[in-house]
Amino acid sequence: MSDPQPTPTSLDYSxxxxxxxxxxxQAEFDLGLREASTPEELEDLRLKWEGRKQGRLTLLSSLWLKEAPAEKKKEIGQRFNALKDHIVSELQRAAGSRGQNVLDAEAIDITQPGTRRRLGAEHPLIRTWNEIVKIFQAMGYSVGVGPEVETDYYNFESLNFPPGHPARDTQDTLVITGQERKPLRDRLLMRTHTSPVQIRTMEQQPPPVRIVIPGKVHRNDAADATHSPIFHQVEGLCVDTNITFSDLKGTLDHFMKALFGSSVKTRFFPSFFPFTEPSADVQISCPFCGGKGCRKCKYSGWIELLGCGMVDPAVFGFVQQKQPAYDPKKISGFAFGMGIDRVAMMSYGISDISLMYSGDLRFLEQFA
Incomplete structure (x- = not known):
């Protein structure tokens, strides 16, 4: 591109x-426009003429218009505006024309066969997660979420785990370092279950409450075929007036039939959990052999799947500190929890839990 002529600082006003x-x-600009063969050169030309501080139009305005005699300002202004309009319109036309040329060069021929994009598929864990949640949503439950880094209070104390309980042992719980100076209830840890969300929900919402809580949990477990330091749980909570153990049994029986088929049977055995009383373990008749006995049910005909029970009044006592509506004399409720990973492994015949976290496409493509 040729160098521009210097802008004159004085003018004969004839x-x-x-x-x-x-x-x-104008001829100087037109020559520069013809020589600008790339978008970068066109932008340089625009800045050279239209730049706010050093653009030639700015210099012309400050040097010619301001210094011109009063009787000549109108004529010079008209000529200046005509030159400016020419420059602006030509730059816009050139930018549009060359931009269209770029678009034409990159245009897609819609008559040519397209590149087929491979469709993804839900991970077996996510698929199982969604199936479980949809069943409870159909029963009127909402979905709750909460932090994975929890305080000792929400993870243990408010759920009736007293200090010294085995679940607080560092061999089971992953704690955050540098918490020794804090009171025990304020120390941070990786949640070991999704139960803290039950407490947080009740503190924020008066009864009735019907909530299902899927999520990731952490425990200091040695990795093997059935254990992982990271796994997934889904827990449920129902609180209202006159909630009974029969409501719990009916809810879980309906859930099992919806998930595994209408022929599945359920049975309950006494158990213990600090946050429920009474507590129970739930077994289902093996959906794979119909209760006759197979490898998946260890030839017993039954598979233990989850734990449950009626919410312990002591738990309501902790909630009452922030939400007085949870008076254990007036309300009752039930809670339950199960491992999503275990249900997925059972449903899809997966023998090693680590396969679900390996990211190996050869494994995951089986579920596409």
């Missing part, structure tokens, strides 16, 4: 001289 000067400036 009409002939003004015409010659402005024609020279």
């Amino acid at each position: 009409p002939e001289h003004l015409t010659q000067r402005f024609q020279t400036l």
